[in-house]
Structures are given as C-alpha cells and as structure tokens.
Amino acid sequence: MTTINEIPGNAAQNPLRDPRDRRLPRIAGPSGLVIFGVTGDLSRKKLMPAVYDLASRGLLPPGFSLVGFARRDWEHEDFAQVVHDAVKEHARTPFREEVWQQLVQGVRFVSGTFDDDNAFDTLRRTVDELNEARGTGGNFAFYLSIPPGSFPKVVQQLKKHGLADPPEGSWRRAVIEKPFGHDLASAQELNRIVHDVFPPESIFRIDHYLGKETVQNILALRFANSMFEPLWNRSYVDHVQITMAEDIGIGGRAGYYDGIGAARDVIQNHLLQLLALTAMEEPASFDADALVTEKLKVLSAVQLPEDLGANTVAGQYTAGWQGGKKVVGYLEEEGIPADSKTDTYAAIRLDIANRRWAGVPFYLRTGKRLGRRVTEIAVVFKRAPHLPFDSTATEELGENALVIRVQPDEGVTVRFGSKVPGTSMEVRDVTMDFAYGESFTESSPEAYERLILDVLLGDPPLFPRHQEVELSWRILDPIEEYWATEGKPQPYTAGTWGPAAADEMLAREGRSWRRP
Missing domain, CATH: 3.40.50.720 (NAD(P)-binding Rossmann-like Domain)
Known part of the structure; x- marks a missing residue:
C-alpha cells in the first residue's frame, strides 16, 4: 500500500x-x-x-x-x-x-x-x-x-x-x-494552571498571524537586506502604522465577541506581535529563545502616552452600507445587548523607549465593518530635509513608505518620488510592488499548516511565550480600564474607516492614516 x-x-x-x-x-x-x-x-x-x-x-x-x-x-x-x-x-x-x-x-x-x-x-x-x-x-x-x-x-x-x-x-x-486570558490577572492565572500540567516547552500558544508567510518575511526583509536595516530607526522613520481592518461584522460570534472587543481580540495578540517583529533588534539566531529574547525587550520598552484620551480611540459601528448591501449596526446584531459598550474599533498610539525608536510613534488600529479587509505594516519615513524643486513641482509629493501587506494581497510596496515624464521637472509619488503570487512558483501554505507542523515537530519560534502574553496585557489593561470609565465607544458608520476621533488623533501631530 x-x-x-x-x-x-x-x-x-x-x-x-x-x-x-x-x-x-x-x-x-x-x-x-x-x-x-x-x-x-x-x-x-x-x-x-x-x-x-x-x-x-x-x-x-x-x-x-x-x-x-x-x-x-x-x-x-x-x-x-x-x-x-x-x-x-x-x-x-x-x-x-x-x-x-x-x-x-x-x-x-x-x-x-x-x-x-x-x-x-x-x-x-x-x-x-x-x-x-x-x-x-x-x-x-x-x-x-x-x-x-x-x-x-x-x-x-x-x-x-x-x-x-x-x-x-x-x-x-x-x-x-487566543485569547489567552482577558486581562493580566486572568492570563497569569491561566499560565499557572497550564504550567502545573505541562512544562513550558510543551505549551504552544497559537497566534495564527505568526504563521503567515508575509509576517515571517518581516524578518527576512529586515535582516537579509542591507538596504533597509540602516534606515530602520528614529533618524529616518517618522512613524509606523499597523492596521488590521475587516469588512465583516461579528457574524454569529455575539456570545464570544461582546465583552471582549476589538482591542482584546486583535491588538493584545496580533498587532503587538507585529509591532515586536517590526521593532525588535536583530536576534543572535532564529531559534525560539533568541527571537523571544528580542521580542521581550521591545514589549518591555513600550510606553503608553500620558494622555490616553487624546491618543486612544474606541469605536462601535452603526448601520451603513457594505459591498452594496445595507448592514445593521453592532447594537442591532443578534445576541448583542442594546446597551453594550464593546468596542468594534480600536486605535492606539504607543512609544518605544529605546535608542532605536525614541520619539517614533507606533499607531495600531483594528476594526470591523471598515472600508475593506486588509492587514499591513506601513513604515513611513521622514521627508527629505531639503527639496531643491519649485513648490509647484512637488505639490503631490508625500512621504516615502515601505508597506508590508500581510493580507489579502501578500507582498511589499515601496512608495517614493519620481519624475513625471515630460520637459518640466515635476515629481510625483509612485509605488513599486513585490507580490508573492507573482514572484514565487511555490504556493504559500496556510498559517495553520505551518503552525500544526511546528507543534508536531516541537519547533516553537512562532509561538508566543507566557512572558510575551503577560507583557501585552500590561500594555493593554490601562487602556481598557480608561475606556471603561469613559462611557460608550464613539460611533462610526459601517463601510467607513472608523470614528472621526481616530483621524483627529493623528491630525493633531500633522499625520494621517493610510487608506489601504
């Protein structure tokens, strides 16, 4: 046989x-x-x-x-x-x-x-x-x-x-x-219970985002190429945006989602892991211990803004149009209490107190019923200190950016200024794309294929350790506690890109969210 x-x-x-x-x-x-x-x-x-x-x-x-x-x-x-x-x-x-x-x-x-x-x-x-x-x-x-x-x-x-x-x-x-607990205290208690039964090396906490090829490509992009890493610091980077947007509502997950919300469901695990991979120092090797060491350093250095009211936003979608169809608001979803304060959108600013990233804000956002489904990491660079062009020649020129697209169109985009064809000197933003589907003949495995195989092999580099989980809750818990005292989340219409307050959060610093 x-x-x-x-x-x-x-x-x-x-x-x-x-x-x-x-x-x-x-x-x-x-x-x-x-x-x-x-x-x-x-x-x-x-x-x-x-x-x-x-x-x-x-x-x-x-x-x-x-x-x-x-x-x-x-x-x-x-x-x-x-x-x-x-x-x-x-x-x-x-x-x-x-x-x-x-x-x-x-x-x-x-x-x-x-x-x-x-x-x-x-x-x-x-x-x-x-x-x-x-x-x-x-x-x-x-x-x-x-x-x-x-x-x-x-x-x-x-x-x-x-x-x-x-x-x-x-x-x-x-x-x-995930979720591994709903706050720091519950995560610590769960860790205690699980560690009482299984040794640490036998516990695999699944974050399926870490099994995606494009997430792992963050490490290859940074550390296999001499053209990026020298610019990957506060001297050249203006800010970083990490976005996970969904165009769907909660579906039939009311029993799970209500009371959890967008920040606990996505920021505490997926987005903070993406932040750690984007911001960490080069590991000594790519084995589990070396990777965890560098991620823990970054998560330990994350600082919350002093003014949480100005630098965090919780939102909740209301009725609107999505994909040409009328959709109900969160409070009208089946199984959701009419007075629910659960966030379906969350945006926060974080800072990293180390030599590489001091002064560079990291903006994280996630939400349901947004404009389209997309997950990306955008590293936005500072403007050139001097532009030897007429003001009319560069009026459309923005900031250089390197965008890692995690889903759905996996790849990397670089945005830079280029001369417009013609006799005059006019500079305009253009993009250069790398797409997985066009560059490799091998098909990318699903994240769960990689992760299940790693479990069976006992290969743990892609699985968060309990210290990472607890540090993530230490970051998020004060934000959740602040939101709990502030009344209902701010409304936003389904099919848009979130509450107006999220745009204002960046506008106060002369920045704006990317429109993927």
Missing part, C-alpha cells in the same frame, strides 16, 4: 522546508492530534483542512492519527465524514483519494463534555489503542479549539486522567488558541 510519504511529488516542491537544509522537507515523526471543539468553525475551516494539506504534501507520518472530542453523539464513521466534507470544501491542495484513505484509517471520535470523566477515560483508551494500531509512539498534541473559559477544565482533566503525562521517550503537548 502506498503511504503518504511515498506519494510522488509531495516533498519536491514543499515550501515548508527546514531552513537549515533546503534539500530536506520538515516531516513530522510518529504522532497524533486530539482536537477539542472539533465541531466549531475553526476546526472545520482551518484545522482539519490543514491536517489534510500536510498529509497531501507528505509531511505527516503514515500512521498519523486525528481524534475529535465533542458533545455530538457520533461514531468514528460519522466524524470521518465530517472531516471528509471539511477537507473537500476548504483544503488548499487537491483532494486525492489515496491520501484520504491513508489518513482516514487514523480518524477517531470521542463523545463527551469537558467535565465527563468517562469521556476522558475513553479518550485515554483511544490514545492507547492508536499507539498500538497506528504506531504513534505515544506522541500526542491536544488542540484546545474551545472557549477560553474552558481551558482550565480541559487541561486539568488531561492531567487527572493521565493524558498529559507522556510514556517514556515520547511527548505530550498542549495547543491553546
């Missing part, structure tokens, strides 16, 4: 190679994955398709096993059909029957609730059975794709039923989705 690793062509064009040896693919050893919350959207749209895509590319062992845990009254065959349908609909690579037949032999399902001791006993027996039947070697990762309030219960059940303790020579790992 042909195994996954023997399927022709899988590894030859694999972009997920070990950077230490481009000739060799990074292939997981004997292992299995248990997904809690397997009936949710994340599991169906991202996790199960990612597992198939890894198998399709020859990056999983022949005996790889996938176990689902949920309340549904399913048999193994029912869950296998769910996985099959999710793969067919959402997988990035083409569906191939030989890959599926190899994978489905290791698919199992355990029915139960998180406080059901019998269910966890069944899970333990299932893991033991897969060790014997599939040769997983006792190596299992437990993926908690569940509401944050359930993390402690599941982790404690894993300990109680012996699932967190690996047999000799094998490993057990916990994968935890």
Whole structure:
C-alpha cells in the first residue's frame, strides 16, 4: 500500500522546508492530534483542512492519527465524514483519494463534555489503542479549539486522567488558541494552571498571524537586506502604522465577541506581535529563545502616552452600507445587548523607549465593518530635509513608505518620488510592488499548516511565550480600564474607516492614516 510519504511529488516542491537544509522537507515523526471543539468553525475551516494539506504534501507520518472530542453523539464513521466534507470544501491542495484513505484509517471520535470523566477515560483508551494500531509512539498534541473559559477544565482533566503525562521517550503537548486570558490577572492565572500540567516547552500558544508567510518575511526583509536595516530607526522613520481592518461584522460570534472587543481580540495578540517583529533588534539566531529574547525587550520598552484620551480611540459601528448591501449596526446584531459598550474599533498610539525608536510613534488600529479587509505594516519615513524643486513641482509629493501587506494581497510596496515624464521637472509619488503570487512558483501554505507542523515537530519560534502574553496585557489593561470609565465607544458608520476621533488623533501631530 502506498503511504503518504511515498506519494510522488509531495516533498519536491514543499515550501515548508527546514531552513537549515533546503534539500530536506520538515516531516513530522510518529504522532497524533486530539482536537477539542472539533465541531466549531475553526476546526472545520482551518484545522482539519490543514491536517489534510500536510498529509497531501507528505509531511505527516503514515500512521498519523486525528481524534475529535465533542458533545455530538457520533461514531468514528460519522466524524470521518465530517472531516471528509471539511477537507473537500476548504483544503488548499487537491483532494486525492489515496491520501484520504491513508489518513482516514487514523480518524477517531470521542463523545463527551469537558467535565465527563468517562469521556476522558475513553479518550485515554483511544490514545492507547492508536499507539498500538497506528504506531504513534505515544506522541500526542491536544488542540484546545474551545472557549477560553474552558481551558482550565480541559487541561486539568488531561492531567487527572493521565493524558498529559507522556510514556517514556515520547511527548505530550498542549495547543491553546487566543485569547489567552482577558486581562493580566486572568492570563497569569491561566499560565499557572497550564504550567502545573505541562512544562513550558510543551505549551504552544497559537497566534495564527505568526504563521503567515508575509509576517515571517518581516524578518527576512529586515535582516537579509542591507538596504533597509540602516534606515530602520528614529533618524529616518517618522512613524509606523499597523492596521488590521475587516469588512465583516461579528457574524454569529455575539456570545464570544461582546465583552471582549476589538482591542482584546486583535491588538493584545496580533498587532503587538507585529509591532515586536517590526521593532525588535536583530536576534543572535532564529531559534525560539533568541527571537523571544528580542521580542521581550521591545514589549518591555513600550510606553503608553500620558494622555490616553487624546491618543486612544474606541469605536462601535452603526448601520451603513457594505459591498452594496445595507448592514445593521453592532447594537442591532443578534445576541448583542442594546446597551453594550464593546468596542468594534480600536486605535492606539504607543512609544518605544529605546535608542532605536525614541520619539517614533507606533499607531495600531483594528476594526470591523471598515472600508475593506486588509492587514499591513506601513513604515513611513521622514521627508527629505531639503527639496531643491519649485513648490509647484512637488505639490503631490508625500512621504516615502515601505508597506508590508500581510493580507489579502501578500507582498511589499515601496512608495517614493519620481519624475513625471515630460520637459518640466515635476515629481510625483509612485509605488513599486513585490507580490508573492507573482514572484514565487511555490504556493504559500496556510498559517495553520505551518503552525500544526511546528507543534508536531516541537519547533516553537512562532509561538508566543507566557512572558510575551503577560507583557501585552500590561500594555493593554490601562487602556481598557480608561475606556471603561469613559462611557460608550464613539460611533462610526459601517463601510467607513472608523470614528472621526481616530483621524483627529493623528491630525493633531500633522499625520494621517493610510487608506489601504
């Protein structure tokens, strides 16, 4: 029988190679994955398709096993059909029957609730059975794709039923989705509970943004090119804007989103991680400890502005038009209380108190129901100290900028001034684009492919450590506390780019938000 690793062509064009040896693919050893919350959207749209895509590319062992845990009254065959349908609909690579037949032999399902001791006993027996039947070697990762309030219960059940303790020579790992707590105190308590069960090196806190190719390209762009790093400092950079804008509302996530809001949902994790990668010093190497060391230095140096009222903005979308359709406001969304003060938009200014960035503001913003879906990092440079041109020749000339587009059109744009063709000297802004899709023949893996593979390999560079999580909450907590005393967030119409106060926040300093 042909195994996954023997399927022709899988590894030859694999972009997920070990950077230490481009000739060799990074292939997981004997292992299995248990997904809690397997009936949710994340599991169906991202996790199960990612597992198939890894198998399709020859990056999983022949005996790889996938176990689902949920309340549904399913048999193994029912869950296998769910996985099959999710793969067919959402997988990035083409569906191939030989890959599926190899994978489905290791698919199992355990029915139960998180406080059901019998269910966890069944899970333990299932893991033991897969060790014997599939040769997983006792190596299992437990993926908690569940509401944050359930993390402690599941982790404690894993300990109680012996699932967190690996047999000799094998490993057990916990994968935890964000948000990791809702403030500093809850994050510290959760860290205490998880660390009581799993050693630090076995805890993988997922931030899927860190698995995106363009986010990792920040490091390549900065440290592999001599043309950028000499300018990457306060002498040349005027300010930095980090934006994650969504054009959708909350969908069916009212139960999760209300009370959390945009700042906790996005700024505390995604945007502060992007800030750290953008601002950190060059690491000694790209292993996990070296990267974390430099990120911690930056996050420790972040300072909040003295006047939070002038330098932070919380907003909430009202009814408007999006994509040619009338959409309701946040307070009219199903399941949202009429008096909710949850922010669906957040913009903040941060400063970094170190030699490289002193005096350079970092502006972070995120929101739902904005003009378009885009995530980008814009490094905006200072104007030239002297322009030897007539004023009429440069009236359209702006600031040079380097823009890293994380999604949806992954790439890098450089904006600079160029002469307009003609007999007169007229200078105008132009852009030079690099697009991943046009420059590389290899297709970029989905973030969850990279991250799941890294979990199975025990390779942690892309996963935030608990110190990073706690420092991020130390930055955000004072802002959230200030907003809690200020009444309702400021309204903005769906389909626009946020509250007017956010524009005023930059305008007071002679700056403006980019319009992506």
